């Protein structure tokens with residue numbers, strides 16, 4: 063549709079002001095005249111390619127990862143499309159700089175690197191503190207980073223209260239890097255429009271003494287209050303967000319485990335939301351586990367796996383619940399029998415019913431009753447008792463899977479499954495190299511933060527570590543949900559996201575014994591995950607988008623008639639709905 067003169071003039075004015083529309087040195091000379099910015103840019107008119115090349119050279123010249131993080135934040139907040147072009151085209155290089163591990167350092171240093179992340183008038187996210195309670199609605203509306211198009215209301219909010227940022231503990235408002243980073247991966251990984259993302263950090267105080275004493279700390283200088291205060295603030299925030307943006311999908315992120323489970327219980331059946339650490343992580347690790355089961359199937363029948371979780375917080379319990387579903391759905395086990403394959407360990411040792419302490423609610427369901435009065439404290443003791451086929455680390459205790467532990471696993475299993483999943487990298491329970499060396503290269507491995515490949519010295523064969531990180535799930539899950547528009551996210555939708563991810567491996571990836579697809583394929587993988595989620599939403603009768611419902615029905619008919627690959631029409635539709643940095647028509651500079 064051609065634009066009216068007034069629309070064109072408005073766009074022109076906005077290009078001059080907007081970090082989204084900004085073309086910097088690629089602005090054509092005629093456009094510079096129209097915008098009255100001639101002379102304000104150097105004379106050369108550059109291509110987008112050349113701009114990208116310069117940005118990459120500048121990025122690579124920075125000497126620390128934190129400097130790279132700051133450079134990328136600045137780029138994102140001054141030239142959105144150039145930033146996303148870099149991220150999407152150089153995903154493997156840039157993801158670790160905006161996400162784990164570097165985002166961990168950036169969060170720890172947030173109050174020190176602020177405000178050098180964005181120019182005046184551009185805001186990385188929304189802070190809501192307890193003091194804002196009387197005025198939440200207006201404050202939520204204040205966050206409008208792209209004021210030029212009112213149809214661009216937020217679609218997804220990632221919310222944290224900073225109380226358990228990665229494995230780094232309570233960082234208070236310094237946790238803002240996490241919602242910001244997750245939403246960048248929504249854009250890169252699933253083509254969510256960056257203008258429709260809403261990072262939120264809640265400030266209910268912090269129990270981090272270091273922060274409270276730090277003169278630069280940017281949050282409220284008070285300790286966290288009672289659960290009552292927490293839940294009533296959360297109620298007010300969720301309620302107001304839904305009033306202002308009724309279709310908003312809310313992702314809860316990095317809340318302390320006790321609150322995370324309670325929040326999910328409270329909102330899952332009445333709010334369009336999910337918890338990434340419980341459900342997203344559950345799905346991504348189930349997916350890796352499905353492929354690990356396939357790789358070990360010759361030696362271990364699936365039902366004979368014994369899975370030991372080192373750590374018993376939101377992530378471990380979320381994964382345990384998904385595995386429980388898997389053994390029931392795929393292997394016909396009863397709930398009681400499936401539960402017997404899972405053991406949890408926390409700071410006090412093996413989680414048993416009769417251990418003598420009051421177990422947190424989320425541990426009770428998995429507490430063992432078959433220990434015959436025996437208790438097992440150290441990891442070594444637990445391993446000797448359980449004889450696990452899989453050891454899964456969610457403890458944030460870097461290096462705790464020692465050579466001795468790894469060798470023990472190797473003695474027990476031909477191919478031990480070892481997943482040190484804590485973040486960031488320093489908190490990983492072991493490295494890929496350590497696991498390879500201690501198991502004579504037999505390990506089946508995934509970590510939360512990516513490790514380098516390992517070349518077997520004897521054979522020269524290159525081995526690929528898996529990255530078991532919820533970043534493979536939440537972008538596709540979120541996109542699928544936004545397209546089909548259910549009012550709630552159900553367990554079945556989460557389960558389908560996991561199986562879609564597991565079966566998204568290409569023949570090449572399977573031949574390389576990979577557990578997860580290559581990161582560079584994330585958009586295609588997210589489209590497959592989103593499609594599986596959409597089909598499930600339609601099957602549950604929860605979809606509210608007519609076009610999506612019709613597409614699923616059509617694909618089903620094609621499938622029944624055996625005329626083509628499953629969900630091809632749907633996957634194409636999903637891909638066509640992804641935002642891309644080059645799609646906007648007004649960038650051809652002919653206004």
Ligand SMILES: NC(=O)C1=CN([C@@H]2O[C@H](COP(=O)(O)OP(=O)(O)OC[C@H]3O[C@@H](n4cnc5c(N)ncnc54)[C@H](O)[C@@H]3O)[C@@H](O)[C@H]2O)C=CC1
Nearest residue numbers: 228229319373374375376377408409457484485510531532
């Ligand atoms: N790879 C991924 O996609 C994800 C990774 N994570 C990571 O998982 C870790 C845990 O997250 P949450 O479960 O939410 O945290 P959490 O703090 O609730 O859980 C940690 C658990 O480890 C146990 N633990 C701590 N030290 C221990 C020790 N020395 N011995 C035995 N047990 C010990 C604690 O008792 C607790 O049960 C974090 O590092 C987080 O970054 C979390 C979500 C997703």
Ligand SMILES: CC(=O)C(=O)O
Nearest residue numbers: 228316339485531532
């Ligand atoms: C990956 C993630 O969500 C975490 O470590 O908390």
Ligand SMILES: [Mg+2]
Nearest residue numbers: 315316338339
């Ligand atoms: Mg998290």
